[in-house]
Amino acid sequence: MPIIVNLDVMLAKRKMKSKELAEIIGITTANLSILKSGKAKAVRFSTLEAICKALDCQPADILEFIEE
Numbered sequence: 001m002p003i004i005v006n007l008d009v010m011l012a013k014r015k016m017k018s019k020e021l022a023e024i025i026g027i028t029t030a031n032l033s034i035l036k037s038g039k040a041k042a043v044r045f046s047t048l049e050a051i052c053k054a055l056d057c058q059p060a061d062i063l064e065f066i067e068e
Contacts, residue, residue, distance in 0.1 A: 004064040005038045010055050025050035 011018060022032045027047065034040050035047075048059055055061075 002066050002068050003038070004066055005036060005040075005062065006064055007032075007036045007051070007062050010057055010061055014055050016055070021051070021054055024054045 011021060018032055018036065019029050022029045025032075025047065035043060048062070051057075051062060052059060
């Protein structure tokens with residue numbers, strides 16, 4: 001898939017655990033895990049906004065496009 005999810009990188013940079021982020025943004029750890037693994041088919045803008053607010057970052061810090 002040409003969209004790479006770098007959520008784990010941002011979590012490490014912010015020294016935050018997945019469980020903590022899931023609680024802050026109001027989604028389950030299972031759904032966050034699906035997003036982190038890149039297996040999610042879609043992401044809501046509201047979820048992306050909440051992640052960016054919680055991690056103090058931009059969407060481009062989390063999502064990356066790499067042409068195959």
